Amino acid sequence: MGTTIANLIQDNEEGLHELQERIGYRFRDLRLLQLSLIHSSFAFERLDDGRHNETQEFLGDAVLDLTVGYILFVRFPEMREGKLTRIRSALVNEQGLADRAREIDLGKYLLLGKGENASNGRDKSSILSCAYEALVGALFLDGGYDQALAFVRRFFEPHIDQHQEQLVSADAKSSLQELLQERFNEGPEYMLTGEEGPAHARLFSITVTFQGEELGSGRASSKKEAEQQAARAALDYLAPRQG
Structure with missing residues (x-):
């Protein structure tokens, strides 16, 4: 029951x-x-x-x-x-x-x-x-x-x-994508530029570019976080140019 x-x-x-x-x-x-x-x-x-x-x-x-x-x-x-x-x-x-x-x-x-x-x-x-x-x-x-x-x-x-x-600054990749798509109808590219450290503690370096110009870079223990860091750096770099 x-x-x-x-x-x-x-x-x-x-x-x-x-x-x-x-x-x-x-x-x-x-x-x-x-x-x-x-x-x-x-x-x-x-x-x-x-x-x-x-x-x-x-x-x-x-x-x-x-x-x-x-x-x-x-x-x-x-x-x-x-x-x-x-x-x-x-x-x-x-x-x-x-x-x-x-x-x-x-x-x-x-x-x-x-x-x-x-x-x-x-x-x-x-x-x-x-x-x-x-x-x-x-x-x-x-x-x-x-x-x-x-x-x-x-x-x-x-x-x-x-x-x-x-x-x-969460999801900086989406913010950067949105900004560049809106202004240029084109998105950025992310490149793995380095790996170092032992297998259990790898560090990845990522650079983000747009139309051949380097906008920012990031370094972290995962590619995803390194890309976010690079995107945040790119947003900071582009901020003075907006307006």
């Missing part, structure tokens, strides 16, 4: 209270909060109606796009749309949301099926990020847009403040 959402609220009363303290918001309808913590594996095994958090996750995904987008729009009013989109993506991708979930120890409160529980599902980024979206969806349903925005501000703005430079 299965259980119900109401039964789960009674059984998890202490945990639900603790989580509300952690997020700084008290739910009027605890069913919304409880549902956001139910993984599909638990629902299929234990719940009478089989309801789980994926519908609230869908809503929360949209709420996060809107609220994070608004925060970035206000924070960087002169920034181009393409870069704003990439920064938002870096903040609300699976890893970013899983990190925010870990900040509030969300995994502790999740209800998982036996298999997921045994395989350390409480710390899987995929499960944590989905649950975080479901939590935001629940908060939006319970308190409306203003409460959802306040929550997102509380947990995302410190991260933006601490990592603003990295976020703004």
Whole structure:
């Protein structure tokens, strides 16, 4: 015989209270909060109606796009749309949301099926990020847009403040590609110019060129990061020429 959402609220009363303290918001309808913590594996095994958090996750995904987008729009009013989109993506991708979930120890409160529980599902980024979206969806349903925005501000703005430079320069390759395509209808080229060090600690040197001119170079332990460094250097080199 299965259980119900109401039964789960009674059984998890202490945990639900603790989580509300952690997020700084008290739910009027605890069913919304409880549902956001139910993984599909638990629902299929234990719940009478089989309801789980994926519908609230869908809503929360949209709420996060809107609220994070608004925060970035206000924070960087002169920034181009393409870069704003990439920064938002870096903040609300699976890893970013899983990190925010870990900040509030969300995994502790999740209800998982036996298999997921045994395989350390409480710390899987995929499960944590989905649950975080479901939590935001629940908060939006319970308190409306203003409460959802306040929550997102509380947990995302410190991260933006601490990592603003990295976020703004994130995915420099895309920014350089966009800039050159827009101005010249042509993209840059990346060349591997050197490899050094032992196999377990290789360092790669990459140079980025455009129409035969060297724009910048990078050196890192992966080709991907070296290319990003080269692209950032190119953007810095090109900045005085823009206008």
